[in-house]
Amino acid sequence: MKMTTTVDNGVNVEALLGARQALTDTPEAAQFKWRATCSWVRGTHSRSSVEKFFGLGSEQSHKTEFKYDADHPAIFASEDMGATPVEYVLVGLASCLTAGIAAVAQNRKIQLRSVKSTLEAGMDLAGILGIDSDVRNGFSGIKVIFEIDADATREEINALVAQSQRRSAVFDIVTNPTNVTVEVR
Amino acid sequence: MSRNGTSRPGTGTTDVVVIGAGHSGLAMSAWLSAHSIDHVVLERGEIANAWRHERWDSLRLLTPNWQTRLPDYRYDGDDPDGFMGSADVAQFISRYAGFIGATVRTGTTVRSVTRHGDMFHVCTEQRGWRCQAVVMANGAHGIAQVPALAAKLPASVRSLSAKDYRNPGRLDDAGVLIVGASATGLQLADEIAASGREVTLAVGEHIRMPRTYRGRDIQWWLTAAGILDQRFDQVDDLVRARRIPSPQLIGAPRSLDLNSLTARGVQLVGRLVGLEGNTAQFSGALRNECAMADLKLARMLDGFDALAVRQALDISAGPERFAATRVDETPRIGIDLAKRRIGTVIWATGFRPDYSWLREPVFDQKGRLRHHGGFVAPGLYALGLNFMRRRKSSFIHGAEDDVRDLGSHLVGWLKQSPASRASARMEMRAGI
Numbered sequence: 374m375k376m377t378t379t380v381d382n383g384v385n386v387e388a389l390l391g392a393r394q395a396l397t398d399t400p401e402a403a404q405f406k407w408r409a410t411c412s413w414v415r416g417t418h419s420r421s422s423v424e425k426f427f428g429l430g431s432e433q434s435h436k437t438e439f440k441y442d443a444d445h446p447a448i449f450a451s452e453d454m455g456a457t458p459v460e461y462v463l464v465g466l467a468s469c470l471t472a473g474i475a476a477v478a479q480n481r482k483i484q485l486r487s488v489k490s491t492l493e494a495g496m497d498l499a500g501i502l503g504i505d506s507d508v509r510n511g512f513s514g515i516k517v518i519f520e521i522d523a524d525a526t527r528e529e530i531n532a533l534v535a536q537s538q539r540r541s542a543v544f545d546i547v548t549n550p551t552n553v554t555v556e557v558r
Numbered sequence: 559m560s561r562n563g564t565s566r567p568g569t570g571t572t573d574v575v576v577i578g579a580g581h582s583g584l585a586m587s588a589w590l591s592a593h594s595i596d597h598v599v600l601e602r603g604e605i606a607n608a609w610r611h612e613r614w615d616s617l618r619l620l621t622p623n624w625q626t627r628l629p630d631y632r633y634d635g636d637d638p639d640g641f642m643g644s645a646d647v648a649q650f651i652s653r654y655a656g657f658i659g660a661t662v663r664t665g666t667t668v669r670s671v672t673r674h675g676d677m678f679h680v681c682t683e684q685r686g687w688r689c690q691a692v693v694m695a696n697g698a699h700g701i702a703q704v705p706a707l708a709a710k711l712p713a714s715v716r717s718l719s720a721k722d723y724r725n726p727g728r729l730d731d732a733g734v735l736i737v738g739a740s741a742t743g744l745q746l747a748d749e750i751a752a753s754g755r756e757v758t759l760a761v762g763e764h765i766r767m768p769r770t771y772r773g774r775d776i777q778w779w780l781t782a783a784g785i786l787d788q789r790f791d792q793v794d795d796l797v798r799a800r801r802i803p804s805p806q807l808i809g810a811p812r813s814l815d816l817n818s819l820t821a822r823g824v825q826l827v828g829r830l831v832g833l834e835g836n837t838a839q840f841s842g843a844l845r846n847e848c849a850m851a852d853l854k855l856a857r858m859l860d861g862f863d864a865l866a867v868r869q870a871l872d873i874s875a876g877p878e879r880f881a882a883t884r885v886d887e888t889p890r891i892g893i894d895l896a897k898r899r900i901g902t903v904i905w906a907t908g909f910r911p912d913y914s915w916l917r918e919p920v921f922d923q924k925g926r927l928r929h930h931g932g933f934v935a936p937g938l939y940a941l942g943l944n945f946m947r948r949r950k951s952s953f954i955h956g957a958e959d960d961v962r963d964l965g966s967h968l969v970g971w972l973k974q975s976p977a978s979r980a981s982a983r984m985e986m987r988a989g990i
Binding site for chain 2: 400513514528531532535536538539544545547548549550
């Protein structure tokens with residue numbers, strides 16, 4: 374049992390629970406908008422950045438602008454200046470689930486020592502290359518394997534991972550359809 | 559009790575109007591009679607109406623007969639471990655009405671309930687009632703919830719709610735998509751698959767529960783562990799607790815889970831999340847939902863085993879664990895309704911109470927009744943809702959404790975002076 378020591382995963386659960394209560398009482402403050410901008414560099418290389426977002430009823434900002442290069446590897450006849458866009462989806466999923474595990478563990482008073490994950494997504498290029506119209510462009514599936522060292526039983530760790538999936542935004546985005554509207558100005 | 563007033567049109571006066579002559583409305587009537595409080599029970603149809611007219615044919619209670627009881631009244635048949643069907647429940651409730659000598663105004667549909675100063679006005683199709691208090695005991699299952707995306711179903715597919723469904727014989731021979739994996743969804747999937755039709759079951763969050771564990775009915779364990787008596791003010795997340803779907807049980811001496819449906823040939827898919835043309839889209843989170851339900855079941859059984867040791871319970875059978883829920887390596891995330899020959903979609907997506915006649919500002923932004931353990935507003939009470947005061951509140955045997963709590967409060971409320979009632983209403987308005 375882990376009763377006496379203080380559990381610290383670096384997650385401020387009180388603040389999260391406070392935010393949950395506050396946003397339940399003021400649903401309009403819970404309306405967020407996440408944004409990114411992207412510019413083509415050359416070839417398949419592009420550079421995206423994120424900085425501003427909207428939430429709690431007003432404009433917000435990260436403490437700095439974050440930039441991301443995306444490209445494709447040399448076997449696609451590209452210059453490999455960054456991760457592929459689909460790899461960014463894996464990055465998003467992994468980091469979302471991992472953040473969720475930390476938050477849920479803190480709430481359940483479970484001390485984490487390490488949380489590592491490996492993600493693998495299958496893709497049949499016959500889709501994006503237009504070779505077979507029955508094959509989808511996207512992933513055929515995503516496999517995530519977690520290795521977690523924590524002060525908890527195997528069942529408690531499994532429950533952490535399960536709950537983080539249920540609360541994860543990116544898990545929801547990749548498992549459920551989303552309307553996407555693209556316009557040209 | 560006497561009928562107050564005459565049958566001519568107009569407005570009668572009484573202390574309390576109880577809306578609904580199901581088990582909880584009748585139990586409240588018995589309480590009020592025992593405290594010599596003048597009241598009327600209004601019933602849109604006949605006693606136990608929903609049990610007579612709004613249930614599928616094979617439905618049986620999820621609670622065994624030994625558990626089915628009302629204040630001073632219990633099952634006295636020769637099958638305590640059996641499960642009542644709808645007609646049995648209707649008869650049980652009707653006999654209770656006779657036992658307590660209830661006077662019920664049947665065929666009396668409430669059109670509106672409003673407050674005018676110190677009094678409530680209850681309007682029915684026949685006449686009105688002025689009263690000091692209203693008890694809404696019209697059931698938690700008034701409206702079968704159907705998600706908005708049902709409107710996008712192709713016209714060629716028949717759409718049925720769990721209230722409309724009666725038996726497999728009334729369906730055509732085409733395949734059936736059942737949306738929802740609570741007790742309702744599983745029971746319908748089970749009998750429709752057994753009738754030879756192709757069944758696809760859309761599974762979201764669900765509660766897996768065996769019928770028996772270590773030789774005892776699961777309701778025995780839930781009672782012994784104090785889970786059914788858990789109070790609404792003692793749970794961490796009440797909003798969530800009230801939303802939990804009914805456990806995967808059937809009123810029969812057998813367990814019913816997703817594995818038994820898979821064995822019957824039912825195809826499991828994730829939660830229904832979209833309908834575009836003929837294509838139904840399902841969540842890719844099915845594996846996680848099943849893993850979660852398996853984990854929760856194991857935790858519950860761990861708790862029962864610990865309870866057996868702690869209380870030295872006389873149980874000869876040892877602990878057992880159930881096979882993990884089997885899910886395809888790649889469950890389908892899209893189905894073409896036409897290609898799969900799905901002719902009917904059945905929405906087993908839950909129920910909510912019907913308060914469309916209640917003209918008072920007592921609803922939250924999602925249109926749900928706001929209440930604190932059944933107290934809605936001064937003089938206005940609810941009964942029989944999910945986890946209203948206790949986890950068992952929506953069960954037949956849950957009425958006894960809730961009626962005692964709310965009935966005691968109601969008797970005290972009627973004795974209060976007009977001045978103290980006015981201040982209670984002020985506090986309510988100020989949100990105190």
